[in-house]
Amino acid sequence: MKWLLAIPHYxxxxxMRGNGSYGLLGIMVLVAGVLLLFTGRYPRPIFDFVMGMNxxxxxxxxYVLLMTERYPPFRLDTPEQA
Numbered sequence: 001m002k003w004l005l006a007i008p009h010y011x012x013x014x015x016m017r018g019n020g021s022y023g024l025l026g027i028m029v030l031v032a033g034v035l036l037l038f039t040g041r042y043p044r045p046i047f048d049f050v051m052g053m054n055x056x057x058x059x060x061x062x063y064v065l066l067m068t069e070r071y072p073p074f075r076l077d078t079p080e081q082a
Contacts, residue, residue, distance in 0.1 A: 002063060002064055002066065003064050005063075005071065006060055006063060006064045009056075009060045009072060010060075013053075013056065013057055013060065016053060017053065017057070025050060025053050028046050028049055028050055029050060031046065032046045032047070032050070056072065059072040059073075060072045
């Protein structure tokens with residue numbers, strides 16, 4: 001029954017991650033790649049957003065697959081907070 005509790009997460013993550021490279025996450029990675037090409041630096045705010053999305057996704061997957069009892073929060077954690 002945990003998958004029912006994960007439906008709101010699926011909806012929000014589906015909108016933000018999109019279908020492959022067409023979601024917000026794919027666009028942010030593309031922007032980071034272009035900035036990295038021209039400046040030689042990966043912007044910290046974009047890195048924090050991308051890592052926060054991935055952390056949120058993996059927390060939700062671990063919850064649905066019964067690997068943890070802790071309900072995943074609706075937030076983007078930066079790597080320092082995780």
